Amino acid sequence: MIDTSDIKIKRTSNSRLQETDFSDLPFGKIFSDHMFIADYEDGEWKNFQIVPYGDLTFSPAISALHYGQAFFEGLKAYKQENGDVVMFRPYKNAERFNKSAERMCMPSLPEDLFVQSIAALVEVDKDWIPTAPQTSLYIRPFMFATDEYLGVQPSTTYKFMVLACPVGAYFSKPLKVKIETKYSRSSEGGFGFAKAAGNYAGSLYPAQQALKEGFDQIIWTDGRDHSYIEELGAANVMFIIDGKLVTPSTRDTILKGITRDTILTLANKWGIPVDERRVSVAEILEGLKNGQVAEAFGVGTAATITSIASIGYEGELYELPDPATAGFSSRALKTLNEIRYGQAPDEFEWNYKID
Numbered sequence: 001m002i003d004t005s006d007i008k009i010k011r012t013s014n015s016r017l018q019e020t021d022f023s024d025l026p027f028g029k030i031f032s033d034h035m036f037i038a039d040y041e042d043g044e045w046k047n048f049q050i051v052p053y054g055d056l057t058f059s060p061a062i063s064a065l066h067y068g069q070a071f072f073e074g075l076k077a078y079k080q081e082n083g084d085v086v087m088f089r090p091y092k093n094a095e096r097f098n099k100s101a102e103r104m105c106m107p108s109l110p111e112d113l114f115v116q117s118i119a120a121l122v123e124v125d126k127d128w129i130p131t132a133p134q135t136s137l138y139i140r141p142f143m144f145a146t147d148e149y150l151g152v153q154p155s156t157t158y159k160f161m162v163l164a165c166p167v168g169a170y171f172s173k174p175l176k177v178k179i180e181t182k183y184s185r186s187s188e189g190g191f192g193f194a195k196a197a198g199n200y201a202g203s204l205y206p207a208q209q210a211l212k213e214g215f216d217q218i219i220w221t222d223g224r225d226h227s228y229i230e231e232l233g234a235a236n237v238m239f240i241i242d243g244k245l246v247t248p249s250t251r252d253t254i255l256k257g258i259t260r261d262t263i264l265t266l267a268n269k270w271g272i273p274v275d276e277r278r279v280s281v282a283e284i285l286e287g288l289k290n291g292q293v294a295e296a297f298g299v300g301t302a303a304t305i306t307s308i309a310s311i312g313y314e315g316e317l318y319e320l321p322d323p324a325t326a327g328f329s330s331r332a333l334k335t336l337n338e339i340r341y342g343q344a345p346d347e348f349e350w351n352y353k354i355d
């Protein structure tokens with residue numbers, strides 16, 4: 001068993017903290033001073049290190065580059081008003097990390113090691129956690145295959161790494177989205193449930209086409225005949241229909257979001273009926289026409305909750321009620337923020353304190 005005292009820390013002598021403008025934090029472009037890195041060799045994880053953030057060198061033949069044996073996670077750390085630093089539900093990410101690893105034929109990482117590696121990096125770079133309202137430190141754990149070999153087979157060596165980015169408050173105007181009827185991001189028997197790099201590569205072209213048609217984002221549908229709703233871009237999707245919170249049940253084509261689970265838990269606590277089931281495109285179109293769909297929104301770590309303003313389907317555009325009047329999603333967002341920043345009781349013990 002590995003413990004955190006096995007992590008070698010090499011601190012930078014050249015911090016970029018002073019020259020970083022914390023009033024302008026574009027998502028995913030600014031990296032903290034350090035990164036975590038570990039190697040998988042001879043069937044075990046070793047060389048746990050925190051080193052200055054910077055370039056790596058490796059062979060151009062590594063299998064991650066050719067066959068996409070790579071996946072990632074995403075979570076956030078927050079600095080609370082009393083100075084406590086917390087991560088939001090990191091063991092959920094650890095669990096999903098290992099589900100992705102298994103599907104991609106990559107080695108698992110003990111959950112404690114996953115969480116402790118991240119905690120150690122956040123501790124070293126804690127001055128990089130922004131403190132303005134709704135800001136956070138976005139944490140990006142990932143693993144990739146490093147065998148120098150062009151044969152198509154699972155690699156025997158890997159790297160596990162963690163990067164951290166200070167990120168600003170996420171403001172997005174309500175989205176104009178398109179129900180996709182041609183392309184798919186995943187299919188039954190595929191690996192849509194894994195945060196595998198290839199899933200995102202494959203989604204770029206359809207997203208670019210949607211952008212050209214004037215949409216901000218895609219509502220993905222099932223890969224078989226595009227008649228059931230699955231996700232919104234790289235977020236889960238939810239609707240308020242007749243006072244019920246409706247969301248597609250998770251399956252192998254849908255990523256099981258931690259924000260999704262968090263919001264379903266809050267809805268249950270508030271006594272709002274929750275309907276996790278297959279959600280047909282026909283039902284949503286019908287509900288948009290007759291006004292039964294009161295709210296539609298995406299949920300995920302990066303953007304938290306993003307409202308949908310209008311939904312396009314085969315040349316028709318359906319408007320939702322003004323998102324500014326959305327009762328459920330604004331309540332959920334407010335509560336989630338209060339819990340994360342330590343302003344409301346954390347009754348489900350979602351915050352993991354780093355000390």
Ligand SMILES: *Cc1c(COP(=O)(O)O)cnc(C)c1O
Pocket residue numbers: 074195231233234235236255256257258259260299300301302
């Ligand atoms: C990461 C991700 C989500 C959201 O998951 P969270 O755990 O809430 O961040 C949803 N769908 C896809 C495809 C994703 O990659």
